[in-house]
Amino acid sequence: MTRQNKKNREEAKEYILKIAKEHDVKFIRLWFSDILGMLKSFAITVEELERALAEGMGFDGSSIEGFARIDESDMVAMPDPETFQLLPWRPRERHGVARMFCDILKPGGEPFEGDPRLALKRNLKRAADLGYIYYVGPELEYFYFKDASGTEPLDVGGYFDMTPLDMATDLRRETVLTLEEMGIDIEYSHHEVAPSQHEIDMRYTDALTMADNVMTYRLVVKEIAIKHGVYATFMPKPVFGMNGSGMHVHQSLFKGKSNAFFAAKDKYFLSKTAKCFIAGLLKHAPEITAVTSQWVNSYKRLVPGYEAPVYLSWAQRNRADLIRVPNYKPGREEAARIEYRSCDPACNPYLTFSVMLAAGLEGIEKEYDTPEPVEGNVYEMSEEERKKRGINTLPANLSEAIQLTEKSKVVKKAMGEHIFNAFIKNKKIEWDLYRIQVTDYELKRYLPIL
Numbered sequence: 001m002t003r004q005n006k007k008n009r010e011e012a013k014e015y016i017l018k019i020a021k022e023h024d025v026k027f028i029r030l031w032f033s034d035i036l037g038m039l040k041s042f043a044i045t046v047e048e049l050e051r052a053l054a055e056g057m058g059f060d061g062s063s064i065e066g067f068a069r070i071d072e073s074d075m076v077a078m079p080d081p082e083t084f085q086l087l088p089w090r091p092r093e094r095h096g097v098a099r100m101f102c103d104i105l106k107p108g109g110e111p112f113e114g115d116p117r118l119a120l121k122r123n124l125k126r127a128a129d130l131g132y133i134y135y136v137g138p139e140l141e142y143f144y145f146k147d148a149s150g151t152e153p154l155d156v157g158g159y160f161d162m163t164p165l166d167m168a169t170d171l172r173r174e175t176v177l178t179l180e181e182m183g184i185d186i187e188y189s190h191h192e193v194a195p196s197q198h199e200i201d202m203r204y205t206d207a208l209t210m211a212d213n214v215m216t217y218r219l220v221v222k223e224i225a226i227k228h229g230v231y232a233t234f235m236p237k238p239v240f241g242m243n244g245s246g247m248h249v250h251q252s253l254f255k256g257k258s259n260a261f262f263a264a265k266d267k268y269f270l271s272k273t274a275k276c277f278i279a280g281l282l283k284h285a286p287e288i289t290a291v292t293s294q295w296v297n298s299y300k301r302l303v304p305g306y307e308a309p310v311y312l313s314w315a316q317r318n319r320a321d322l323i324r325v326p327n328y329k330p331g332r333e334e335a336a337r338i339e340y341r342s343c344d345p346a347c348n349p350y351l352t353f354s355v356m357l358a359a360g361l362e363g364i365e366k367e368y369d370t371p372e373p374v375e376g377n378v379y380e381m382s383e384e385e386r387k388k389r390g391i392n393t394l395p396a397n398l399s400e401a402i403q404l405t406e407k408s409k410v411v412k413k414a415m416g417e418h419i420f421n422a423f424i425k426n427k428k429i430e431w432d433l434y435r436i437q438v439t440d441y442e443l444k445r446y447l448p449i450l
Contacts, residue, residue, distance in 0.1 A: 012081035013053045020046050023086060026095035030057060030077045031215065032102045033116050035066030035423050036294065037348025039215050041099075042077075052079055056105060066422035067104075067114050075112060077102035083212055088181045089223050101212050113418040116350035120208055123354045123414055127361060132253040132260060134357050137187075137204030137337075138214060140345040141245035142221055143238055144168050144196045148231040151239050153196030167228065172198050175224045182220070184213050193307070194242040204250060204337075207353045214349040234345040236293070237300035244301030244308060247345040250326070251356065252337040253277065262328075262336035268316055268373070269328040269336055275370040278323055278338055280363020281356065282312050282371065285322060285342070287408035288355040289394050290401035290427060291415075292343040296434045299397045302342060304379050309341045312392045313374040320378050322394070342394060351415060351423075358414035398434070402427045 020028070027043045030052070034040055042059060044052055051057075055076075062073035079100040090097035104115035111118050127134050144167075146152040154168040168191075176186050185203035192199045200221075202213055218234055225232035237244035253260040253273065261274035270278075293302060301308050307320070314323035324339040343352055362368070371390065378391060395401040402424065405411050412420045 009081060012084075013050075016053065016081050016084045017050060019084070020049060020098065023096050023098075024094055025086070025098050027097045028052070028079075029087070029097065029099040030079055030102050031099050032077060032104055033215060033348060033350060034064050035114070035116060035348065035351070035419055035426065037116070037215075037346070037351070038065065039219060040064060043097075052077075053081060056102075058107070061104070061112075061114075066419060066426065067112075074107045076105040076107060076109075078105050085182045085216075088178050089220075089227065101215075113416050114422065116348055116354075116419065117208075117211070119415050119419055120211055120350040120354045122416070123357050123361075124207060127253065127357060130361065130364070131255050133255075134207045134353070135204050135252050135254060135337075136207050136210045136353055137202065137250040138210065138343070138349070139199055139201045139246075139248045139250075140214070140217060140234070141192050141197060141199045141247070142232055142234045142345060143194070143245065144171060144198065144225060145231045145233065145238075148233075154230060155191075156195045167230065168196060168198065171224055171228060171230070171232075172200065175221055176200060178220050178224060179217060182216060184216060192243070192245075194239065197243065197245065204252075207357065211349040211353055218345070236295060236298045236344045236346060240300075245345050246301065246308060246341065247343040247347065247352075249340045249343055249352075249356065250337045251340065251360075253360075257334075259334050259336050261338070262333045264333075268325055270325065273364055274336070274338065276363040276368055277360035278314055278363070279368035279370040280360045280366075281323060281338075281340060282314065283368055284355075284359035284362060284408070284410050285312055286392070286395055286401075287404040287411055288359055289342065290398065290405040291355045291411065291423070292340075292347055292352050293394075293401070294347055294398075294427065295344065296398050296430060298344050298346075299395075299401075301344075302394055310393055311378045311386065312394065313378050314338075314371070315373045315375050321374060325373075351419070354414045355411055358410055362410055398427065399431050402431065 025046050027045060028049055029041045029043050031039060031041050044057055056078035058076050060073050061067035061075035079102050083101040085099055087097045087099055103117055104112040106112050124134055144154045172189050176189050179186055186200060187203045188201040190199055221232045234245060261271055263269060263271040302310055304310055309322040313321045315321045316325045322342055324341060328336060340356060395404055406424050
C-alpha cells in the first residue's frame with residue numbers, strides 16, 4: 001500500500017467512525033464472495049469497528065466454497081472503508097445496520113489467493129500497467145414469482161410494456177430507490193420480454209466498484225421481493241419456452257479521461273485497441289464461458305431463438321451476435337463501448353469481469369486479427385455458410401465448457417491457480433450430480449414407450 005493510499009484509508013476510517021456514530025449504527029455486516037459468487041457475511045458490533053478497520057476480523061474459512069481446507073482454515077476479513085453503506089431495509093431510527101465489502105487475507109496479513117475480489121484486482125493491475133482503466137456497465141435481468149417453489153408470474157407484460165400499476169412495477173420502483181440510496185447510480189429500469197421478467201441497469205463505473213455493486217444489486221432485488229412476500233430469481237432459464245435472463249456487459253478501456261475504444265475516422269468508430277479487444281473476446285469466448293455462464297441451467301438459456309447468443313460473431317446492430325457494438329452518437333466519444341451478451345446474471349462478477357478483461361487484453365497485447373462483422377442474422381444462416389465464414393459456437397453444455405476452461409492458460413492466469421483448481425473441481429461435481437438425475441422429461445417421454 002502506498003503512502004497516499006494509507007493516508008486515504010486513514011481518512012476513510014475516521015469518516016466511517018463518525019458516520020456510524022451519527023446514524024447510531026450498531027451492527028456492521030462484513031461481506032465477501034465465495035468462488036461461485038455467493039455473498040457471504042458475518043456481523044460485528046460498532047464497538048469492534050475501529051479494530052476491524054485496523055486489523056481485520058478473523059473467521060473460519062473451511063466451510064466457504066473454494067476457500068481453504070480444515071487444517072488451514074483461519075482467514076481474516078479486512079473491510080474496504082470505501083464500501084461502507086447503511087442498509088436501508090434494516091432499522092434506521094435506532095441501532096442501524098451497515099455493510100462493508102472485505103478483502104480476504106491470511107493470518108499473517110498476506111492476500112489470500114482464493115479471494116475472487118483479489119483476482120479482479122490483479123487483472124485490473126495488469127490493465128493499469130498497460131495504461132488502461134477498465135469500465136463496465138452490466139444489464140441484469142431477473143424474474144419475480146409468487147414464491148420460491150414455482151414459476152407463477154406476477155404480471156403478463158412484455159418488453160418495455162407500460163403495464164397497469166401492479167406489484168411487479170412497485171417492486172422495481174422500490175428496488176431502484178433502494179439501490180440509489182446505497183450510492184448505486186441507475187440508468188434504466190423496464191419490463192423485459194418474458195412475463196414477470198424485469199431489468200434494472202446500473203450506470204457504468206470501474207470494474208471493481210461494479211462487481212461490488214452487482215453483489216449488492218442481487219441482494220437488494222431479493223430483499224425487496226421478500227419484504228412484499230414474493231420471490232425474485234436470477235436463475236438463467238427458469239421457464240421452458242420463454243426468454244431466459246442474461247447479464248449483457250457493456251465495457252470499455254480508458255486512458256486517463258480518453259476512451260481508448262474510440263476512433264473518429266473508423267467506419268465503426270472503433271480504435272485498433274477496441275478491435276483487438278473484440279478479437280480477444282471472440283477467440284477466448286469458448287474457454288471463459290464456464291465462468292461467465294457457470295451453472296448447468298445456464299446452457300438452457302444459450303440456445304437459438306431467445307435473443308441469447310450462441311455464435312462467435314460481432315456486429316454493430318445485430319443482437320443475435322455474441323458481441324454488439326452500440327451505434328455511435330456524435331459528441332459522445334466517452335460512450336464508445338462493446339457489449340458482451342452471453343453472461344449470466346447469476347455469475348460471479350469478480351471472476352466474470354476478470355476473464356473478460358484477460359481475454360480482451362490478450363487480443364490487445366498479441367494484436368489478434370479481428371474478423372469481419374456479421375450484420376446478417378447469423379441464426380438464419382445455414383451451417384455450411386457459418387462454417388465458410390468461420391463462425392464457431394459457444395459450448396453447448398456445462399461439461400463442454402469445463403473441458404475448454406480446464407485447458408485454458410488465459411483463464412488459469414486470470415483466476416490464479418487456487419481459484420482455478422477449486423472452480424474446475426466444483427463445476428465437475430455439479431455436472432456429475434446433474435447428469436445422473438432422472439428428469440420429468442425423461443419419465444414423460446420414455447416411460448410409456450420403453
